[in-house]
Structure formats: C-alpha cells, structure tokens
Amino acid sequence: MKKGNLLGLIYFIVHFFVEVCSFYVVTSYTQSEYVWVLMLIYDFLAFVPQGFFGFLRDRGIKINFALWGTVLTSLSLVMMIFSLNAFLIVATVSVGNCLVHIHGAELTLRQSAGKMTPAAVFVAGGSFGLITGKLLCTSGVPAAVVLGINLLSFIPVIIGEKFNSGDGEENLAKYNFATTKLNAASVIALAVFVVAVRSFMGYGIPTTWNKTVIQNIALYCFMGLGKALGGVLIDKIGIRKTSLISTIVALPFLLFGADLMAVSLIGIMFFSMTMAVTLALIVSRIQSRPGIAFGFTTIGLFLGFVPLFFVRIRSVFVNCVIITVLTVVCVIILTLICAKENTEKHPGGQQ
Amino acid sequence: MKMFNIQLYADAALPQMTPGDVPDLELLLLFLVAGVICISAIAVTIALLIFNRKKKNRDLCSGKDAENINNITKDKQGE
CATH class of the missing domain: 1.20.1250.20 (MFS general substrate transporter like domains)
Known part of the structure; x- marks a missing residue:
C-alpha cells in the first residue's frame, strides 16, 4: 500500500476516535440550560482556529498536534468523570478536536503525491465517529469506558508519525x-x-x-x-x-x-x-x-x-x-x- | 436528547432551539463577539498570505537574482 493511502487509513481511525470522544462529550450536555452557548463554543473552537494551527505547521513547527489533541480530548473525559465545569470541558474537547483535525489533514495532504484519496479517507472517519459517540452517550456508557477507547487513539497517532518523512514539497x-x-x-x-x-x-x-x-x-x-x-x-x-x-x-x-x-x-x-x-x-x-x-x-x-x-x-x-x-x-x-x-x-x- | 442536532456535511453540533426560542440577548452579544473573532482570524490569515506573497516577489526581484540573470546572459553572449 502506498504511504499516502496508509496515512489516510491511519488518520481515518484517529479521526474516528476524536469524534467519538467529542460527540460523547457534546451529547452529554444536551440537557444543559446552556446548550446553545456550549454548542457555539464547541463549533467555534473546533472549526475556526484550524487555519492558525495549520499556518504553524506550514511554517515548519514540528509539534505533533494530533498527539496533543488526543491528550486534550482524553483530559476532557477525565474532567467529565470528576464533574468539572461544563464550559471548560467543552472548550478542552473542542481544542483537542481542532488540533487532531489540522494535523491529520496537513499530514495526509503533504505525504500524498497530488492525490486526494488519503485526505478524503481521513475526513470520512469523522462521520462514523460522531454517530458512534452520540450513541455511546445516549446508551449511558460511562465516561471512563470512552476514555479507554479514546486512549487507543495514541497508537495510530504514534504509528502515523513513522510515515511522516521529509517536507513533502514535491508532493504538494x-x-x-x-x-x-x-x-x-x-x-x-x-x-x-x-x-x-x-x-x-x-x-x-x-x-x-x-x-x-x-x-x-x-x-x-x-x-x-x-x-x-x-x-x-x-x-x-x-x-x-x-x-x-x-x-x-x-x-x-x-x-x-x-x-x-x-x-x-x-x-x-x-x-x-x-x-x-x-x-x-x-x-x-x-x-x-x-x-x-x-x-x-x-x-x-x-x-x-x-x-x-x-x-x-x-x-x-x-x-x-x-x-x-x-x-x-x-x-x-x-x-x-x-x-x-x-x-x-x-x-x-x-x- | 431533543435539544441537539448534528449538522449534516459539517459534522457540527447544533442546538435544537434558536434565540427566537431562547429569549436571551446575552447570547446574541456572545455571537457578535465570536463573529468579530472569526472575521479577525480570516483577516489575519489573508494578510499573512498577502505578506508571504509580497515577500516572495521581493526576493525574486532582489539584486541577487538580477545579478545571476546578468551572468547567464553574459555567458550566453560569450558562447
């Protein structure tokens, strides 16, 4: 299998896990009286800053955002277990979600030789993850179990980094x-x-x-x-x-x-x-x-x-x-x- | 779980109710602040892109490049 396709598949799994965690957390607060603000905070922090973090990656900053993103999403679940502030939990999970997204997209695009399949496969993972996360929450699965699932995400993130070689300028x-x-x-x-x-x-x-x-x-x-x-x-x-x-x-x-x-x-x-x-x-x-x-x-x-x-x-x-x-x-x-x-x-x- | 939708295509979380249903002007204010931050983020990104492009153009038009071109021309004339 080509390196780009393999990375697409690896980040499909990472994307799946991050959305499982994110939508488990978000769905948990749907009965909150602050649901409207919580959703807006989630969407804003998960979607808007990606360009900024993408800019940092483009400038050659070697931080593994996917790794830190997974740390943050895991942290949000730990905070949920300890029933901390809902705004803090939602903000943490959304920033983690944002970091994982931008790392996966940048890596799959950079390591694929002008092909869109790897990046598209990476993006696709989210749809499967969000419905899984929502169902886990509505089924009453405890946050500790979801934390265990989310920790599995570290495996593909670390494996994915092994395939990150060179700056990929010739591919771009x-x-x-x-x-x-x-x-x-x-x-x-x-x-x-x-x-x-x-x-x-x-x-x-x-x-x-x-x-x-x-x-x-x-x-x-x-x-x-x-x-x-x-x-x-x-x-x-x-x-x-x-x-x-x-x-x-x-x-x-x-x-x-x-x-x-x-x-x-x-x-x-x-x-x-x-x-x-x-x-x-x-x-x-x-x-x-x-x-x-x-x-x-x-x-x-x-x-x-x-x-x-x-x-x-x-x-x-x-x-x-x-x-x-x-x-x-x-x-x-x-x-x-x-x-x-x-x-x-x-x-x-x-x- | 009727308070919540998942937006098709965008994978975003949407509340079931809008401020029309939730009469709270503070929410509108929050949106305005978020909007200003969002627009600022876009403006900064575009400004950085333009700055990078201008810098690239400046580098291309620098004396160093012109000198190289002159040398190449001289070499060709010499041949």
Whole structure:
C-alpha cells in the first residue's frame, strides 16, 4: 500500500476516535440550560482556529498536534468523570478536536503525491465517529469506558508519525486541480463560498424517513462513504466530473428522497463528495500551505452553519427551493474554478 | 436528547432551539463577539498570505537574482 493511502487509513481511525470522544462529550450536555452557548463554543473552537494551527505547521513547527489533541480530548473525559465545569470541558474537547483535525489533514495532504484519496479517507472517519459517540452517550456508557477507547487513539497517532518523512514539497506541487485562469485569492474565496453554502444546505436536506437508530446510523455512514468517495473519484475521473456528480446529479436524489431512504442516502453520499472537491481546489492554489488550505475549508463550514444558531427555515418546500437555487450557484462556481482534466499548469508548480 | 442536532456535511453540533426560542440577548452579544473573532482570524490569515506573497516577489526581484540573470546572459553572449 502506498504511504499516502496508509496515512489516510491511519488518520481515518484517529479521526474516528476524536469524534467519538467529542460527540460523547457534546451529547452529554444536551440537557444543559446552556446548550446553545456550549454548542457555539464547541463549533467555534473546533472549526475556526484550524487555519492558525495549520499556518504553524506550514511554517515548519514540528509539534505533533494530533498527539496533543488526543491528550486534550482524553483530559476532557477525565474532567467529565470528576464533574468539572461544563464550559471548560467543552472548550478542552473542542481544542483537542481542532488540533487532531489540522494535523491529520496537513499530514495526509503533504505525504500524498497530488492525490486526494488519503485526505478524503481521513475526513470520512469523522462521520462514523460522531454517530458512534452520540450513541455511546445516549446508551449511558460511562465516561471512563470512552476514555479507554479514546486512549487507543495514541497508537495510530504514534504509528502515523513513522510515515511522516521529509517536507513533502514535491508532493504538494502535484496538486493541480484548480484553474489558473483566475487568481489564487478569487479561487479560494469562491471555494470557501461553496463550502459555506454546502454547510448551510446540510440543515435543509429533507430526511423525514430518518426515525430509527438504524436509519440514523445509515445516514452518517453514507455521509462518510461520500466524503471518502469524493477523493477517490477526483483521482480516478477528475475533479470536474466529480464536482458535477456531487452537485447537479445529487440534487434530484436529495429533493425526492424525503420519504425514500435509499434514494436519500444516495443523494447524501453524492452531496458529501463536495468536501474533497473544495479542499482539492484550495490546496491547488496554495500548494505549499496545506494547513492553511484545510483551515479555509473549516472556516467556510463554520460560516455556513452559524446562521442556523439564529434562523431556521422549517418548511420542507422552502428548503427544497433554497437547495435547488444554491446547487445551481455551486455548479456555476465549480465549473469556473475546476481545472479541465487536471492538465492546467501552475506558474509555481510542477506537472 | 431533543435539544441537539448534528449538522449534516459539517459534522457540527447544533442546538435544537434558536434565540427566537431562547429569549436571551446575552447570547446574541456572545455571537457578535465570536463573529468579530472569526472575521479577525480570516483577516489575519489573508494578510499573512498577502505578506508571504509580497515577500516572495521581493526576493525574486532582489539584486541577487538580477545579478545571476546578468551572468547567464553574459555567458550566453560569450558562447
């Protein structure tokens, strides 16, 4: 197995564990009167600072953020066992989550020779982890057991570091998925806009079929599969075709799958593939800065879902109209910024 | 567990209720502060990117590079 793919798999496991811990902690406070603030703190600290830590990694700081992130997530569980302050626990777990994310993304991008599969596989691990964490909490599993599970994460983190050799600059120069006809700032801004739009749309997808635990598990498993499949398809059939599948092809499945689980799951799988597309676009225009590139995507995610803390559209029909309009906007933007057949050359890059 | 959603796509935690349901202006203030921090983070990141790019351009246009180009030109003329 290639080094990049192996790292993708290792960090898939790390990502799984960190989300198990994070969503176990978050779900534990859903009955708190401060649930709204706690969620906002969690989302803000887990998503927004990733660009900053990514910047530090890009500048060559050799701190193993995944290791420290796992220490923090474990610490949050210890604090839970001792019933310490909820705000402190949520803040600790979210910073730990943030550190693990940025380390995994930066490492998988840097050690893969212009391929998106490893980074996409790493990202996919989260979907499986968050539903597991939520279920562990709702099933009443004690925090000490989850702490034991979370400590297992140190094994793949340490193994992963063995594969971290060199600065990977030659690998990064092979990411050429974005057009060179537009300047880097425009491509990044448009890609972040697409991330934000997709993040916002996530709330409106009609899933009235989702009523049982098994259906809920299926939903998140297909979302994870879609995220991984996005990277695989970019490498196999190109970024343009993948972006069209994840937007325009996904649309009818999303709209007409409200009551049909199988149809909806296919739509959600295609929809989730955009995650790999936008990351590929951003990293292609700032090739030597994979940490900041991933940070841009997480800021886009945060900007997309934060309005939902204040405003919710409850009507299924209105949500379907919004999804359709926003999908058309995304298709136009992605067509503009995706390189044709991965052949466009970059001024600073090598083919 | 009706107080909590997981946002599809983003893997984020969302409360079931919005401030419309929870009448607390302090929450709105908190959001504004978070928003300012968020925008500042984006601005700093963009500023750093622009600074790095300008620095790179400055290095490329420095006298050292120009000297090398002159030497290459002279060598070629010599041939």
